[in-house]
Amino acid sequence: MRRKLGFVSVGIMLLTTLAVVQTPARAGAAAAGTPSASATVAEARATIHGRVSTDADSAASAGNAYWTPERMRAARPAPMPDGVDTFDGEAADRPGRVGAARDVATPTPPRSSATGVRAAVGGGSQGTQAVNASPGVGRVFFTHNDEDFFCSGGTINNPQANMVSTAGHCVHPGDGGSVWHDNWAYAPEYTEGEALHGLWFAKEFTSVEGWVDWGYLWWDFAFVTMHPRKGDRLVHVTGGQGLSVNKSKSLSAMLLGYPGEDPYDGLSQYYAQGTTKAAGVQRIKLKDCPLNHGASGGPFLRAWDNALRFGYVNSVMSYKYSGNMYGPYFDDDVLDIYNVAKNKQ
Incomplete structure (x- = not known):
């Protein structure tokens, strides 16, 4: 279903979280659709074993x-899409709608703090820092073409307390087809191979035609609304990140996710941090980022609060090129998609 709308130095530490999917064939080609066509909402109900997931139970x-523990451990990191620094057609397809800088959602902690705070236990390639794992970041699991993969994602403090932000390629292959990823599950604060807060299952995907139909990397984002679990809503259990739009493309950011390629194992949460830079027309990048496949979909967080363990999602990890991590710039195009998804039950 689709609806039209008007998409430094780096430290890395082991924390306590997931990965990415397949290469879009046309991400670098000149845009064939109009900007308004690419900005059209693309939606789908989530499925389990190919059947629509109708109710929480x-x-x-x-x-x-x-998703047995053994199957979760055996899932492999979804490959990141191939990308470059500059794409033909990006300016024509997504010139951008940059309005007033604002925070459209604010971070909130869990309603209960029954679980302890897990701190970083690894060392960074360029300096070290104590960074707490966020319960508002998790590992995503899904099935595509009968193979099990994992990505990363982050909770968003939306009105229904049920939202996860991730990359578009973590919900759909970006090939113009009607088949979205199957068996989509989220394990917040996945740690040492254990789902500390249980598994949560997707109810509905909300992305954009620029990704789903064309695989354009400047549209590589999605929001997923989740079923309740045992009567509880996701954000009430784990807390939620805020969400920012139209902020500077150059700002301090914390990236959290679950890289799964050597030297990482995808079994716990890692971070990278530094100052983002503008990339292309409507993308940002973090230079010299060591995170890799499995981390895609994890958030770029501005205004990270290490005591609260939350910040504001300002982009999501999409792909790497020349050692840099890229993500779509969050402007009013992204806000429109969020506004479609935010009140879904």
């Missing part, structure tokens, strides 16, 4: 039966 029963 049946989703939990089927999803938990599928």
Whole structure:
């Protein structure tokens, strides 16, 4: 279903979280559609074993039966899309709608602090820092072409307390097809291979035609609304990140996710941080970022609060090129998509 709308130095530490999917064939080609066509909302109901996930109880029963601890550990990091620094057609397809800089959602902690705070236990390639794992970041699991993959994602403090932000390629292959990823599950604060806060199952995907139909990397983002779990809503259990739009493309950012290629194992949460830079027309990048496949979909967080363990999602990890991590710039195009998704039950 689609609806039209008007997409330094780096430290790295082991924390306590996931990965990415397949290469879009046309991300670097000249845009064939109009900007308004690419900005059209693309939506789909989530499925488990190819069947629409209609209610929380049946989703939990089927999803938990599928995602055993052994299957979660065996899932492989989804490959990041191929990319470059500058794309032909980007300015024509997504010239951008940059309005007033604002925070459209604010961070909130969990309603209960029953679980302890897990700190970083690894060392960085260029200096070290104590960074706490965020319960508002998790590992995403899904099935595509009968293979199990993992990505990363972050909770968003939306009105229904049920939203996860991630990369577009973590919900759809970006090939123009009608098949979205199957068996989509989220394990917040996945740590040492354990789902500390249980598994949560997707109810509906909200992305944009620029990604789903064309695989354009400047549109590589999505929001996923989740079923309740045992009567609880996701953000109430884990807390949620804020969401910012139209902010400077050059600012201090914390990146959190679950890289799964050597030297990482994808079993716990890692971070990278530094100052973002403008990339192309409507993308940003973090230079010399060591995170790799499996981290895609994890958030670029501005105004990170290490005591609260939350910040404001300002982009999501999409792909790497020449050692730099890229993500779509969050402007009013992204805000429109968020506004479609934010009140979904």
